[in-house]
Amino acid sequence: MNSEFKLARTYLWTVVRNWWLILVVGVLLLSGPVERLARVSLGVPLWAKLVIGIGTLGLAQYLAYREQVKLKEAALASTAAKQPKKNEASVTTLLKEGDTLINRLENAQSAVEVKKWAPLQLAWKEQVIEALNRAKVHSEAVAFSHATDDSKGSALWTHSHVPAWKRPQWVEFMLFRDKLQEIVERHKL
Numbered sequence: 001m002n003s004e005f006k007l008a009r010t011y012l013w014t015v016v017r018n019w020w021l022i023l024v025v026g027v028l029l030l031s032g033p034v035e036r037l038a039r040v041s042l043g044v045p046l047w048a049k050l051v052i053g054i055g056t057l058g059l060a061q062y063l064a065y066r067e068q069v070k071l072k073e074a075a076l077a078s079t080a081a082k083q084p085k086k087n088e089a090s091v092t093t094l095l096k097e098g099d100t101l102i103n104r105l106e107n108a109q110s111a112v113e114v115k116k117w118a119p120l121q122l123a124w125k126e127q128v129i130e131a132l133n134r135a136k137v138h139s140e141a142v143a144f145s146h147a148t149d150d151s152k153g154s155a156l157w158t159h160s161h162v163p164a165w166k167r168p169q170w171v172e173f174m175l176f177r178d179k180l181q182e183i184v185e186r187h188k189l
Helices: 002-017 019-038 046-082 091-106 111-134 138-145 152-158 167-187
Strands: none
Touching: 002 019, 002 046, 019 046, 091 111, 091 167, 111 138, 111 167, 138 167
16 A cells, blocks of 8 residues: 555656646636636637647646656666676586586486486576677687587597487587586686
């Protein structure tokens, strides 16, 4: 209830600040009694008074709404600027997260677990590319995205300690993780 009262009070104050529009409506409202008292017709038809009155009140309401929206956007922008974005992990944090994901894959006991792990791997790769772009190493982000293009086939046979049913995913992720490690060391990220 308190927030509704505060919103209504702020909204009314915003409408009052547009006094020049409310003044037009007031003049139109007073024109009727003035015409009757003076027994003089100003020649403004009733429909014109209604159109002008409703139009100015509508404009006052719109200006109040627009000001409220601007205040709300400014408040949201200031709080967003003060808080770090939750999805923006640093490159080194993502490197550690990559190690965790590799351990999780190594401990997978079935193909079903590996299948559940695949979306995590894709999300991790996307986050790494975004983090590299934020770190202004765009060429490294491109190189990272193509880390498995050349060496995946030969690496499949060098890691015989990994069971064959999870070796392709493990090798691919290791290549991405090794490429990220190389980028971090090269650029001291």
